[in-house]
Amino acid sequence: xxxxxxDDQKMMRDSARKFLGDRSSLKVVRQALESDATYDKxxxxxxxxxxxxxxxxxxxFGGVGLGHLELCMIAEEMGRALAPVPFASSVxxxxxxxxxxxxxxxxxxxxxxxxxxxxxxxxxxxxxxxPKISNTHVRVTNGTLNGVKWPVADGADCDLLIxxxxxxxxRLSLYLVDARGKGVESEILKTMDPTRSAAxxxxxxxxxxxxxxxxxxxxLVQAINDHAAVLLAFEQVGGAQASLEMAKEFAMQRVTFxxxxxxxxxxxxxxxxxxxxxxxxxxxxxxxxxxxxxGSSELPVAAAAARISAIDAxxxxxxxxxxxxxxxxxxxxxxxxxxxxxxxxxxxxIGTNRFWKERLISQLERKNAA
Amino acid sequence: MDFNDTPEEAAFRAEVRxxxxxxxxxxxxxxxxxxxxxxxxxxxxxxxxxxxxxxxxRYAQITWPKEYGGRGGTPMQxxxxxxxEANFLVAGGFFAIGLGMxxxxxxxxxxxxxxxxxxxxxxxxxxxxxxxxxxPSAGSDVAGLxxxxxxxxDGWVINGQKVWTSGAHYSNFGIIITRTDPNVPKxxxxxxxxLDMKTPGVEVRPIRQVSGESGFNEVFFTDVRIPDSQRLxxxxxxxxxxxxxxxxxRLAVGDSPGPDFDELFELTKMLELEDGPAIKxxxxxxxxxxxxxxxxxxxFTKFRTMTALSRGQVPGPEASIAxxxxxxxxxxxxxxxxxxxxxxxIIQDKDLSPAAGLFQHAYLYAPGLRIAGGTDEILRNIIAExxxxxxGDIRVDKDLPFNQLKAGA
Numbered sequence: 001x002x003x004x005x006x007d008d009q010k011m012m013r014d015s016a017r018k019f020l021g022d023r024s025s026l027k028v029v030r031q032a033l034e035s036d037a038t039y040d041k042x043x044x045x046x047x048x049x050x051x052x053x054x055x056x057x058x059x060x061f062g063g064v065g066l067g068h069l070e071l072c073m074i075a076e077e078m079g080r081a082l083a084p085v086p087f088a089s090s091v092x093x094x095x096x097x098x099x100x101x102x103x104x105x106x107x108x109x110x111x112x113x114x115x116x117x118x119x120x121x122x123x124x125x126x127x128x129x130x131p132k133i134s135n136t137h138v139r140v141t142n143g144t145l146n147g148v149k150w151p152v153a154d155g156a157d158c159d160l161l162i163x164x165x166x167x168x169x170x171r172l173s174l175y176l177v178d179a180r181g182k183g184v185e186s187e188i189l190k191t192m193d194p195t196r197s198a199a200x201x202x203x204x205x206x207x208x209x210x211x212x213x214x215x216x217x218x219x220l221v222q223a224i225n226d227h228a229a230v231l232l233a234f235e236q237v238g239g240a241q242a243s244l245e246m247a248k249e250f251a252m253q254r255v256t257f258x259x260x261x262x263x264x265x266x267x268x269x270x271x272x273x274x275x276x277x278x279x280x281x282x283x284x285x286x287x288x289x290x291x292x293x294x295g296s297s298e299l300p301v302a303a304a305a306a307r308i309s310a311i312d313a314x315x316x317x318x319x320x321x322x323x324x325x326x327x328x329x330x331x332x333x334x335x336x337x338x339x340x341x342x343x344x345x346x347x348x349x350i351g352t353n354r355f356w357k358e359r360l361i362s363q364l365e366r367k368n369a370a
Numbered sequence: 371m372d373f374n375d376t377p378e379e380a381a382f383r384a385e386v387r388x389x390x391x392x393x394x395x396x397x398x399x400x401x402x403x404x405x406x407x408x409x410x411x412x413x414x415x416x417x418x419x420x421x422x423x424x425x426x427x428r429y430a431q432i433t434w435p436k437e438y439g440g441r442g443g444t445p446m447q448x449x450x451x452x453x454x455e456a457n458f459l460v461a462g463g464f465f466a467i468g469l470g471m472x473x474x475x476x477x478x479x480x481x482x483x484x485x486x487x488x489x490x491x492x493x494x495x496x497x498x499x500x501x502x503x504x505x506p507s508a509g510s511d512v513a514g515l516x517x518x519x520x521x522x523x524d525g526w527v528i529n530g531q532k533v534w535t536s537g538a539h540y541s542n543f544g545i546i547i548t549r550t551d552p553n554v555p556k557x558x559x560x561x562x563x564x565l566d567m568k569t570p571g572v573e574v575r576p577i578r579q580v581s582g583e584s585g586f587n588e589v590f591f592t593d594v595r596i597p598d599s600q601r602l603x604x605x606x607x608x609x610x611x612x613x614x615x616x617x618x619x620r621l622a623v624g625d626s627p628g629p630d631f632d633e634l635f636e637l638t639k640m641l642e643l644e645d646g647p648a649i650k651x652x653x654x655x656x657x658x659x660x661x662x663x664x665x666x667x668x669x670f671t672k673f674r675t676m677t678a679l680s681r682g683q684v685p686g687p688e689a690s691i692a693x694x695x696x697x698x699x700x701x702x703x704x705x706x707x708x709x710x711x712x713x714x715x716i717i718q719d720k721d722l723s724p725a726a727g728l729f730q731h732a733y734l735y736a737p738g739l740r741i742a743g744g745t746d747e748i749l750r751n752i753i754a755e756x757x758x759x760x761x762g763d764i765r766v767d768k769d770l771p772f773n774q775l776k777a778g779a
Contacts, residue, residue: 283688
């Protein structure tokens, strides 16, 4: 049994923790909260310099040529630090989409840019609701794209868009769009986690190039999301762990009725529950990492379990951390809401818990019938 | 990252498997078990036979030193043996408390003569041991116990009552913690002994549990005389001795056997609700997903623990979450399975109830798993204090003599 990360991989995690501790402290995150900037450009440049954007990208496309296990280690630290950068959009989604479905020419054109700091993202939703044929109106005709997508995470800052749209045959496909090219207008939307940005994108005859097989749009989105679910789960586990540590630190110095609040069972049991949820999520995320890194047919089930467990753990830990802080937790000046907001953001980006629970059971039914 | 054995582990697994193939029948399916089709008395006879075979092949306690009949093996080898044995239809369970908790305590605190006399027969299954700790007014707070042991010449006289004693009715010996000095604070006045369960004055009465079964007992002690040579550890040091025993208990307790995700999943395919098969109902599917995720989380947490063992490391604190998650999960799965049966769920009948009444039975025994071997509340305290490093509770009785406490009055 060797169900753990290697010493080298853990060393990567430690160095990521150190780097982000210096460069993405909660003070830095708060600046993102309070400024109009959509992300922290200095931090993003630093991350690109560290080579993290190309962790799982082969060297022939400018990447470092490591694998998903190493990327999981970095993801955990990005989550712990609440890094205010488009890492998830660009690395877990756009880069993974190109690696999975891009032609050699498309990979050559975009991956070297993405690993050096260009930003990519996916534009799937058109408002509320789960994406499907009946609520996807954006359309590609004769190689140009028209319509409106929102919310698009990091949509106002990106260089590359991967858009779910109707093709000429009325089937859903994925398309690559140069976000800096003609026919793309963006409007920044107010998000409930201002340390992460989202936009509404309006396409007017924007040139679009098919990515992957025509008509396989929804299937591709799901396959990409299976990858992203595992990587996001590590971010969520990192965030849940940080919330737990923050709650503990506060409880160990706050005195009420003549004793530390950490000595009350009401607080101890609350923190124990946060610990249990975080460890269960970590274990599920590990299995997701194994399935992702080995290309296992177990990935759809493992990714769904990792995502559900991680959403639950970060939700619980972030809300109970705020609760442990009492009135201080409810202030803008306190940092609890940074985690509370990020937990919700991460819970929504690639489909919510309800969606993934249904996916998990339908995948288990399929496996069971086979 | 992989799930493979090391070459040494694979070799040991192959050796164990071929020994098991030669000595026991394979299970037809994973849930097949001896329980339910044999009486306890029949099971005991079969279990003793199997234990003797295991001891002879030195598989009974793999991590024990060779001089005591073990093979000086690693915890990982014990895990591998347990995994393999689980695929075979054999009787067991009677020796876990004795070999897991009582004998290790005796090995550490007993005399050389004690070790020579008792370790071998316990290992072979000839003699069974029980643990006489809890009392009617001392459960989670076991140091508040009242059973007295008083000096009488060169021996001791024991009076009092123990409770929740698993297997006392078929045990030959027990280790018992008693109060020898009520004039000092509660943890300081305790002393540990062992005794023959046939000693005059010992009376065992089974307790009927919620589930209707009787695995536990009350044990009464009336002027029970034992020699001082049966003392384990110094007079007044019983609490320290008990920590050795309980440390072994925490390692032993974890799983909550019973209907799990797979059984519930099968049930949802079988049952019809108002809008069609239960498996097609979205509320049911969401519940199924929750149970699956909790179960997988536990399974892979165990894999992480095994990885540490395999690498020769001490398992991390994550090992402490197993029971607090699994016992509640079992209770919830049992309750939800019954809910899907609608009015029929109230019937507990092997022939009429779906899955032969598995869910109803589990609903009734699950509460015990949330209490035995550390209640959910005590386990959360342990996680909070030992894993997270939060302060212990304020103990108002810590420095007061036992006979001045409410509990001691």
